[in-house]
Amino acid sequence: MRALIYDPDTAHGVRFGEVDEPQPHPSQALIKVEAASLNFGELAFAARQLRPGDVFGKDAAGTIVQAAADGSGPPQGARVTSFAGTGGWAERRAVDTTNLTVVPPAVDLAAASALPAAGVTALQAVRRLGPVLGRRVLVTGASGGVGRFAVQLAARAGAHVIASVGSPERAEGLQALGAREILAGTAKPAEPVFGVLDNVGGNLLAEGFGALEDGGIALSIGWASREPTIIDFEEERMKGALKRLEPFTVAAPFGPDLAYLIHLLEKGNLDPQIGWRGPWERVDEAIDALLGRRVPGKAVLDLILRDRPATTRPDRPAPSR
Structure with a gap:
């Protein structure tokens, strides 16, 4: 074949x-x-x-x-x-x-x-953050496949979604999907965030981890930058906040999550x-x-x-x- x-x-x-x-x-x-x-x-x-x-x-x-x-x-x-x-x-x-x-x-x-790889990844990552109702969640690489699903699903879960993109042009449509704030280029969140869904790696992951509030969590989902991530943990300790950084990967079986995403798609609740x-x-x-x-x-x-x-x-x- x-x-x-x-x-x-x-x-x-x-x-x-x-x-x-x-x-x-x-x-x-x-x-x-x-x-x-x-x-x-x-x-x-x-x-x-x-x-x-x-x-x-x-x-x-x-x-x-x-x-x-x-x-x-x-x-x-x-x-x-x-x-x-x-x-x-x-x-x-x-x-x-x-x-x-x-x-x-x-x-x-x-x-x-x-839906499968990008949608299931975004769904499981948002779920890994825990309850996000009313909490600030930063999505880096928000213009990509995983990023656009993550913006929609985090917003659907009640999060205040901050979408980070490489350029203003890449932000097209993200507010309509649920992003409350758009960060383009090197712009950083103005206030601490509870969660970070990072699809880029490199310096953006380090900055996202640095932006976490006490009790926050950053998930390293992708590596679009193909650049190493360097974090000064001594500097982070001096901030006095307890927070987590986790490498993230999807977990099978995928059928139930695919069924949920298909249901959202059929009802017009997912693009x-x-x-x-x-x-x-x-x-x-x-x-x-x-x-x-x-x-x-x-x-x-x-x-x-x-x-x-x-x-x-x-x-x-x-x-x-």
Whole structure:
């Protein structure tokens, strides 16, 4: 079957190739993939995560063509979205039934494909902060896929969300998603914050940790800056505040969280923020835009609608909360 595989000798490390059909385990469903979304981390750090010839792709949505042999999960013909470490950017994917959820008929599969890695990461990170009702939460890298979901979900949980972006242009649409304050460039929070959801690393993570109030928590979610983080803990001790810094990673099973996100999407309470969409034959264009910080939110590849022209995100109403 046709797939997008890791090849370190190509410009982006991605090329089309023919690979063997996946052979599902008893607890796995086989999906005919119709849409898949790209994530900054899986492209920027592919050399750390993949071997040459491995199939890219954490996020994929489509139709089940073979139900799990053990009877778990949805039946053949069900529309689903799925989250796994690899294998999503292919014509077919085998995935554990605990890591997928059914997509209602009213929900576009492309929108559903944008949810898994970025949406689940944001959801679990907001949950890790604990109660945020009325508390100030800083989201760095707020213009990216995880960041835009984090802004929406933290605002939905009652937080006063402060969105940090690299430039004013990258802030487009964030207030409509729930951000109460926008920080562009090197701007810092004017007051202490309870929580930090950091997608950038480097100096921004250090500054975010320094901005925490007593009892606050900073989560290191991503490393878009690809720069080291240096924290002067002696200086932090002198401030006298007790606070935490944690490396964050998502935890399976992902099915229940995907189901919750799909429910929000179906009800109009979550915007997938698709900033680029086109046929997977134009994957290089999508990667250029994503790594070049020209995509507000998510980039989605259509595997079925091959004649669909590439599009940028249209203006849309804000999700209701």
